[in-house]
Amino acid sequence: MLLALFIGIVTLVTTAGVVTRRFWLPAGINQHAAAFDSWLGIVIAILGIAFLGAQIALAWVIWRHRDRGQRAVYWDGSPKFEVFSIAIVTVLFLGASVGGARLWTGVHMSDQPAALRIEVLAKQFAWNFRYAGPDGRFGRTKLDLRNDATGNPFGIDDTDPVAADDVSNAALRVPAGQLIELRLNAQDVIHSFFVRELRLKQDAVPGMEIPLRFIAAKPGTYEIACAELCGLGHHQMRSVLIVLPPAEFTAWLAQSKNP
Ligand SMILES: [Cu+2]
Known part of the structure; x- marks a missing residue:
């Protein structure tokens, strides 16, 4: 019970810190930094939703199945759910790297002569x-x-x-x-x-x-x-x-x- 509460508080503080930009990088000083920040914002928003969902689910499971003197039960898991979650994670990771690749190559692969x-x-x-x-x-x-x-x-x-x-x-x-x-x-x-x-x-x-x-x-x-x-x-x-x-x-x- 206490653990569920603790997870809830840590989740809230972390999320609030990022949403209010209290935990963020110092202001950028070029165009690349601005483009990077907007891309990072998208990635953090997607990951933040996943993070919130996972932490709320964890707190809920801890609270729902807390010890009330009942017999412990064992659950085998659900292969369907596992395949579904792996697919989602794969799409997110590939999407993030394809989306970020343009930003990265723009900085690292440009052939513009340096001053x-x-x-x-x-x-x-x-x-x-x-x-x-x-x-x-x-x-x-x-x-x-x-x-x-x-x-x-x-x-x-x-x-x-x-x-x-x-x-x-x-x-x-x-x-x-x-x-x-x-x-x-x-x-x-x-x-x-x-x-x-x-x-x-x-x-x-x-x-x-x-x-x-x-x-x-x-x-x-x-x-x-x-x-x-x-x-x-x-x-x-x-x-x-x-x-x-x-x-x-x-x-x-x-x-x-x-x-
Ligand atoms: Cu060093």
Whole structure:
């Protein structure tokens, strides 16, 4: 009886939190985020109805068959009902993935040329970002030059003239309203680049260079979190995405130099 009441209360609080948007993501900062939110809203509404139905049924069964001193009975279940529920779940899951696929491919598979490419190096437990500088070309790097103590996490080779204007930074600065392409790489284990306001999450895998494209329309500072449990210091692995008006970004890039 008490258990049925408890389930009812937890269900109500959870549902109310989502319906009133108290448990929700922070406001998005681009078109993708808006499209993602409306799709997420549909999926959450469908799942929410299923969740409510299942929890109410559970509470009802617990209350209806509570111990009143009667003999326990055993029920074999109903194959028809099971097949029916599996069919419904299958349709919902396939529908959700087909419906969401367009949104996903729009972000990840577009062949529009990016205005700016930035290399991202994830490692235990920090993020580093590398810009090609005003010449638009990334210079040579060497693994044995990688050194955090000297401020050169990418191992940029200063003897290469192309590398002279390369910029590496622990924060990610991007110009607002332009298509950015990150090239994600990991030095040690799998990490995951996650910015809630962009509604984007992508693993960074050692030995792979994974592209991730986005446009950040609204200037501001947003948290970058590592979304893959990557070791003891995982909770400290964060940085910031700073979205700047394009002119400010160009000025920042021009005055920053390879350390
Ligand atoms: Cu990590």
